[in-house]
Amino acid sequence: MSMTYLDNAATSFPKPEETYVFMDQFYRTHGVNPGRSGYDLCMETGQLVDDTRKLLARFFNGTDSDRLIFAYNSTDALNLALLGMLSSGDHAITTTVEHNSVLRPLYHLSQHAGVEVDHVPFDANGFVDPDALAARFKPTTRVVAVNHASNVIGTVQPIAEIGRRCREHGIRLVVDASQTAGKIPIDVQAMNVDVLAFTGHKSLMGPTGIGGLYVQEGVEIRQLRAGGTGVRSAQRAHLVEYPWRLEYGTPNVLGIAGLNAGLKWIEKTGLAAIDAHEMRLMRRLVDGLHEVPNVSLYCQDSLDNHIAVMAFNLDGFEAGNTGTILDVDHNIACRTGLHCAPMVHEQLGLDKIHGAVRFGIGPFNTDDDITAAIGAVGEIAAVRAKKMTRTRG
Ligand SMILES: Cc1ncc(COP(=O)(O)O)c(C=O)c1O
Structure with a gap:
C-alpha cells in the first residue's frame, strides 16, 4: 500500500x-558563496x-x-519583524487563530520587553471581524x-479590510502568509500589508530552511543581529540598507535555488489552477467526511475564503489515536494534536481532548487520496460503532 x-x-x-x-x-555547478567575490561563478x-528576490x-x-x-523560514522572519518593530510601552494586537510563530514572539515581548498584547477571537465561522479587531x-x-x-481550520482572513x-490609524500590519503563499494570490499593495512573512517549504514548493519577509517602503524594522554581508x-x-539590513551571514543558496524552481513551477502551473484543483478535492473530502457517522468537522460548510486545510475528530477517539x-x-x-496553534483549539474547546486530526491537501494529491481518506475514516468509525454496540449489548 503506497502512502497517502x-x-x-x-x-x-x-x-x-x-x-x-x-x-x-x-x-x-554553483555551490559557492554569493556576493563575496568577483569571479564568474x-x-x-x-x-x-x-533573481529569486525579484521573482518573489x-x-x-x-x-x-x-x-x-x-530568512530561515516564516518563524525566523516573524521574529525579525515583531521583535524589530515593537518596543516597551507599545501595544500589539493579534488573534486566537495564530500559529505559535506569532503567538510566542509576542508572548516573549509581553514577558520581557514591556509590550502589551491583545488577542482577538475569531467568529463562529473561523473569521476575524475587522471591526472587532x-x-x-x-x-x-x-x-x-x-x-x-x-493552519487548523483553513479560513482565509479579510486582510485587505483589516489593513x-x-x-487609517497609522498602525503597521504584519501578515503571516505561511499557509497561503503559493496557494492563493497575495498582493501586498492591494491588501494593505506592511510586512509579509512567508516560508519556502509549504506551498511555494521549495525545501525546508528558507523563507523571508517582504517589507514595504517606509516600514521600520530594527536590526536584531549583525554580521557579515x-x-x-x-x-x-551592520548595514542599514535592505536587503542586508535584515540578512546576516552566508545565505541559504541551496534553499534559494529550490525556491526559485518552486516559484517557476507555480507560475507555469498557475495559482488559479492549483487552487481549483485543491479546493475541488477539499469539497469532496468535506462532503465525504460529513457522511461518516460520529465525525465532528471543524470547518465551515461553505468553502468560500478557505484553503484546502481542515480538522476533524471521531467522537470517542483521541485525535492521536485516530492518527495512529x-x-x-x-x-x-x-x-494530530494542537498544530502549534493552541488558541484555536482552546477557543473550540478541543484543548481538553488533545486537539484534532488535520488533513492538508496539496497540488499533487489525487481523487484516489481523497477516496482513501474518506474510506479509512469511515472504517475506523464503523469498527468503533460495532464495538460500542457489543459493549452495550
Ligand atoms: C500559519 C503558520 N504560521 C507559521 C508557520 C511556521 O512555519 P515555519 O515552520 O516554516 O517557520 C506555520 C507552519 O506550520 C504555519 O502554518
Whole structure:
C-alpha cells in the first residue's frame, strides 16, 4: 500500500520534479558563496539570489525587490519583524487563530520587553471581524499581526479590510502568509500589508530552511543581529540598507535555488489552477467526511475564503489515536494534536481532548487520496460503532 500524504499543511510533499532537479544541478555547478567575490561563478550565484528576490517580490506585488529579505523560514522572519518593530510601552494586537510563530514572539515581548498584547477571537465561522479587531486599537497600538489563513481550520482572513483599518490609524500590519503563499494570490499593495512573512517549504514548493519577509517602503524594522554581508566589510556597524539590513551571514543558496524552481513551477502551473484543483478535492473530502457517522468537522460548510486545510475528530477517539490508526492500518500521513496553534483549539474547546486530526491537501494529491481518506475514516468509525454496540449489548 503506497502512502497517502495528507500532511501538506506541515510541508508540501513531494516537491515538483523541477525543484529537485534544479537544486541538484545548481548546487553541483554553483555551490559557492554569493556576493563575496568577483569571479564568474560567484557572480552567477549572486545573480540567482537576486533573481529569486525579484521573482518573489513580483509574486507578492512588491515594488522593491531589495525589500524582499531571506530568512530561515516564516518563524525566523516573524521574529525579525515583531521583535524589530515593537518596543516597551507599545501595544500589539493579534488573534486566537495564530500559529505559535506569532503567538510566542509576542508572548516573549509581553514577558520581557514591556509590550502589551491583545488577542482577538475569531467568529463562529473561523473569521476575524475587522471591526472587532479595530475596536481594540489604542493610541499605543503599533502593530497588528494576523494569519492570512489558518493552519487548523483553513479560513482565509479579510486582510485587505483589516489593513485598511490599520492604515487609517497609522498602525503597521504584519501578515503571516505561511499557509497561503503559493496557494492563493497575495498582493501586498492591494491588501494593505506592511510586512509579509512567508516560508519556502509549504506551498511555494521549495525545501525546508528558507523563507523571508517582504517589507514595504517606509516600514521600520530594527536590526536584531549583525554580521557579515560581503558588502563594505571595513564598516564596523551592520548595514542599514535592505536587503542586508535584515540578512546576516552566508545565505541559504541551496534553499534559494529550490525556491526559485518552486516559484517557476507555480507560475507555469498557475495559482488559479492549483487552487481549483485543491479546493475541488477539499469539497469532496468535506462532503465525504460529513457522511461518516460520529465525525465532528471543524470547518465551515461553505468553502468560500478557505484553503484546502481542515480538522476533524471521531467522537470517542483521541485525535492521536485516530492518527495512529490512519498511519498504521491505512498508511495515511496526517497531523494530530494542537498544530502549534493552541488558541484555536482552546477557543473550540478541543484543548481538553488533545486537539484534532488535520488533513492538508496539496497540488499533487489525487481523487484516489481523497477516496482513501474518506474510506479509512469511515472504517475506523464503523469498527468503533460495532464495538460500542457489543459493549452495550
Ligand atoms: C500559519 C503558520 N504560521 C507559521 C508557520 C511556521 O512555519 P515555519 O515552520 O516554516 O517557520 C506555520 C507552519 O506550520 C504555519 O502554518
